[in-house]
Amino acid sequence: MAQVTLNKVRKVYPNGAEALEPSTFTIPDGELCVLVGPSGCGKSTMLRMVAGLEDVTEGEISIGDRVVNDIDPADRNIAMVFQNYALYPHMTVARNMGYGLKNRGMDKGQIAEKVREAAQMLNLTEFLDRKPSQLSGGQRQRVAMGRAIVREPDLFLFDEPLSNLDAKLRNQMRIEIRALQRRLGTTAMYVTHDQVEAMTMADRIIVLSNGHIEQIGTPAEIYSNPASTFVAAFMGAPPMNLLNAEAGQGRVTLPGGEIVPQAGVNGHAGAVTVGIRPEDVMPSPQGDLTFNVDIIEELGAQRLLHGQMAGQAFSVAVPKDQEAATGEMRLALKPGAVHLFDADEGRRLG
Amino acid sequence: MKRAAFGHIGFPILLLLPQLAIIAIFFYWPAAYAVESSFYLQDPFGFGETFVGFDNYTRLTNSTNYINALNFTVVFTLLVTFFSLGIALLLAVKADKVIRGAKTYRTLLMWVYAIAPPVAGLIGVMLFDQSRGTITQVLASFGYDFRLGVNYWDTAAAMITVSVWKQIPVNFIFFLSGLQAIPRSVREAAMIDNRSGTSRFWDITFPLLAPTGFFLLIINITYSLFDTFGIVDTIVKGEPGNNPLTLVYRVYVDGFRGGDLGGSSAQSVVLMILVLILTIVQFRFLERRIHYT
Numbered sequence: 001m002a003q004v005t006l007n008k009v010r011k012v013y014p015n016g017a018e019a020l021e022p023s024t025f026t027i028p029d030g031e032l033c034v035l036v037g038p039s040g041c042g043k044s045t046m047l048r049m050v051a052g053l054e055d056v057t058e059g060e061i062s063i064g065d066r067v068v069n070d071i072d073p074a075d076r077n078i079a080m081v082f083q084n085y086a087l088y089p090h091m092t093v094a095r096n097m098g099y100g101l102k103n104r105g106m107d108k109g110q111i112a113e114k115v116r117e118a119a120q121m122l123n124l125t126e127f128l129d130r131k132p133s134q135l136s137g138g139q140r141q142r143v144a145m146g147r148a149i150v151r152e153p154d155l156f157l158f159d160e161p162l163s164n165l166d167a168k169l170r171n172q173m174r175i176e177i178r179a180l181q182r183r184l185g186t187t188a189m190y191v192t193h194d195q196v197e198a199m200t201m202a203d204r205i206i207v208l209s210n211g212h213i214e215q216i217g218t219p220a221e222i223y224s225n226p227a228s229t230f231v232a233a234f235m236g237a238p239p240m241n242l243l244n245a246e247a248g249q250g251r252v253t254l255p256g257g258e259i260v261p262q263a264g265v266n267g268h269a270g271a272v273t274v275g276i277r278p279e280d281v282m283p284s285p286q287g288d289l290t291f292n293v294d295i296i297e298e299l300g301a302q303r304l305l306h307g308q309m310a311g312q313a314f315s316v317a318v319p320k321d322q323e324a325a326t327g328e329m330r331l332a333l334k335p336g337a338v339h340l341f342d343a344d345e346g347r348r349l350g
Numbered sequence: 351m352k353r354a355a356f357g358h359i360g361f362p363i364l365l366l367l368p369q370l371a372i373i374a375i376f377f378y379w380p381a382a383y384a385v386e387s388s389f390y391l392q393d394p395f396g397f398g399e400t401f402v403g404f405d406n407y408t409r410l411t412n413s414t415n416y417i418n419a420l421n422f423t424v425v426f427t428l429l430v431t432f433f434s435l436g437i438a439l440l441l442a443v444k445a446d447k448v449i450r451g452a453k454t455y456r457t458l459l460m461w462v463y464a465i466a467p468p469v470a471g472l473i474g475v476m477l478f479d480q481s482r483g484t485i486t487q488v489l490a491s492f493g494y495d496f497r498l499g500v501n502y503w504d505t506a507a508a509m510i511t512v513s514v515w516k517q518i519p520v521n522f523i524f525f526l527s528g529l530q531a532i533p534r535s536v537r538e539a540a541m542i543d544n545r546s547g548t549s550r551f552w553d554i555t556f557p558l559l560a561p562t563g564f565f566l567l568i569i570n571i572t573y574s575l576f577d578t579f580g581i582v583d584t585i586v587k588g589e590p591g592n593n594p595l596t597l598v599y600r601v602y603v604d605g606f607r608g609g610d611l612g613g614s615s616a617q618s619v620v621l622m623i624l625v626l627i628l629t630i631v632q633f634r635f636l637e638r639r640i641h642y643t
Contacts, residue, residue: 053538073538074545086535090557099553100543147539 002064002154002187003029004050009059011045011211019045021212022059027204032181032188036198037208038234044159046208047191051080051157063155074103079148080157084164085140087132087147093119094128097146111150118146121180138169145180156181156188162197174201195235199223207231224336229346232275232339238304241314243274244343252340254289254310261288262338271343278304278317280337287330291316296324381622388615399612406616416617419600426510426596427574433514434570435563438521443551445522446529456526463519467577471584474512478504499586499593506594509585513578521566528562529555568632575625597621 004027011020020042027033035043048054050061052073060067068076079100087096097118098111106114119125122142132140141161148156161177162170178201181188192198198205199219207214207222207230215227226232232240245260246253252263252274260274281289291314297304303324305316309331316331318324340349388406390399410416441459448455465473477485478498489496497504532555540554579598586593590603597617605614 051538051542053541072545073542076542078542080539080542082535082539084533084535086533086539088536088540088554090560099540103544103546103549147543 003027004155004187005062007060009049009061010057011049012057019211023213025206025216027187029187030185031203032190032201033204033206034190034192034198034202035206035208036192036195039193041208042211043191043208047157047159047189050189051078052076077153078155078157079151079153081144081148081161083160085144087140087143089132092129092131093124093143096143097150100151114150118149122146137165138173141165141173153186156186158188158190160192196237207234226339227348229273229341236277238278238315238317240275240277243310243312245272245274247272256310258289258310260338262333263340268349273341273343275339275341276337278315280334281316281331282334283318283329284332285330287332289331291329291331293326293329296326384615384618387611388619390612392611406612409613410616416600419595419597422594423597427571429510430513430574431570434517434521435566438518439525442522442525442529445526459522460519462516467516467580468584470512470516471581474508475584478508502592502594505585509582509594512581513574517570517573524562524566528559532558571628
């Protein structure tokens with residue numbers, strides 16, 4: 001059990017590319033922290049530095065109260081689960097899981113005991129004598145989990161562990177991993193590019209973009225108070241609508257003259273970006289905003305209406321029992337629906 | 351998948367014909383001819399032949415020269431295979447870790463591959479030359495008098511060294527590509543599981559290289575048995591004397607120098623049978639223990 005602290009950690013590759021700007025944060029003991037962002041944002045680099053598979057250019061990484069910058073990966077007392085499972089293809093499931101313990105000099109009986117326990121926890125008992133090639137994707141992922149668990153590490157590191165699984169299995173494994181991490185109470189860092197995984201699994205989310213941290217917060221904080229247009233657009237599905245608008249004289253006006261209700265401008269004047277989540281608006285004849293529906297997407301539980309507002313792309317989510325038709329309609333906003341961002345840098349205003 | 355179908359059996363045979371013709375003309379026909387002539391005693395000047403049954407074979411078992419060549423070939427093959435595989439593996443593992451200038455470094459290591467065996471033999475002769483050879487001079491400075499072509503063991507050592515040197519690049523290329531085929535994440539997982547690089551190599555890398563190694567083992571044994579002909583020939587300069595000879599070279603010396611075509615054919619047949627047995631043994635016993643991903 002341990003907390004993880006990064007203190008001004010920076011990564012620059014030999015070719016001069018800065019993969020990660022100096023980043024500082026702490027993951028409290030026992031939390032599952034998800035690093036999320038598009039590919040190339042530096043999230044995997046960050047994870048690999050914590051694992052010791054990548055050198056740290058500047059700054060300090062601590063696991064527990066030990067600075068681990070110069071400690072060998074095998075001595076950091078961590079366990080990592082890789083995207084492609086990274087099982088040893090020539091070893092049986094049991095030997096795969098026990099390999100790390102064997103190298104720590106644990107005796108055979110004890111290893112067998114621990115492997116059996118972990119296998120039971122993961123429903124792998126009947127597969128212990130099989131080779132990885134004889135297992136399905138989900139089973140392999142479980143073996144990789146088992147290999148991590150038997151080590152009883154201070155920290156779990158997950159590098160996009162579910163990306164190679166099909167959608168249904170992914171949902172199931174997501175819940176399993178979450179439940180297992182809760183039960184063991186082990187601190188975990190989890191890298192993914194899938195915002196649904198981030199929202200559903202995390203105690204805390206770190207959103208990264210282009211090598212810098214955009215926002216750190218709980219899933220609810222990130223969803224309801226995105227710190228930038230990047231976070232607003234990246235987190236949540238369907239993504240938040242972002243509209244170009246003008247602030248001035250105490251109100252926000254869309255191109256074409258419609259005034260966005262609820263928008264306090266805090267003395268800001270000039271170009272702004274207005275963010276409205278598709279689920280925060282509802283059709284209403286008395287609504288303040290005009291919306292032109294082009295396409296209706298049926299999702300079962302809800303319908304997505306895609307179209308134009310003030311000449312810009314806009315989407316609305318309505319419950320399944322609400323009638324919808326293409327053409328012009330009026331929209332009203334739910335309370336707290338409007339997010340306001342700086343038009344140039346995308347930072348949140350107020 | 352859609353199965354391709356030919357309207358007539360003649361067409362596929364026509365397509366296969368060039369390949370079949372090559373195999374028949376250059377492999378089956380000479381092999382059959384060797385088997386046939388191994389039962390005859392040929393007149394060295396081409397004036398007829400006499401059927402002698404298994405005489406040529408029994409003669410082999412009584413020939414000290416032949417038994418010596420057989421023994422030397424076994425030792426030669428084992429040493430050349432072992433050292434060329436071992437050194438190539440070591441170089442490949444080290445080259446795999448090089449990050450800066452990796453391409454140049456690898457190209458330099460592969461260069462020797464482009465040298466033809468007789469040229470390699472010739473370079474070997476120059477290096478080991480009695481009066482001017484660099485290696486001879488180095489050994490002389492340690493007080494060792496190296497006598498290529500005169501001392502049996504010295505000649506053997508030179509043959510083995512040159513043969514190993516010539517074969518290392520091929521093995522190196524295969525081992526290197528084998529190493530690079532091992533997923534990076536598997537190695538990284540091992541780094542987290544095991545502190546010691548050496549034990550990681552034997553536990554993870556080596557077993558995963560086994561298919562490459564097995565393939566190379568067969569290639570190298572075949573190389574040592576047959577393809578070293580050019581090297582042996584340049585080093586002994588066609589003057590066998592009491593120099594060490596491999597079986598293949600013995601076939602050439604007895605057949606074309608000694609004019610004993612029947613005996614030479616019998617030797618070839620023995621060689622064919624040996625290779626056949628070797629290949630079967632390798633596939634039956636070794637391959638089973640190897641994991642193919």
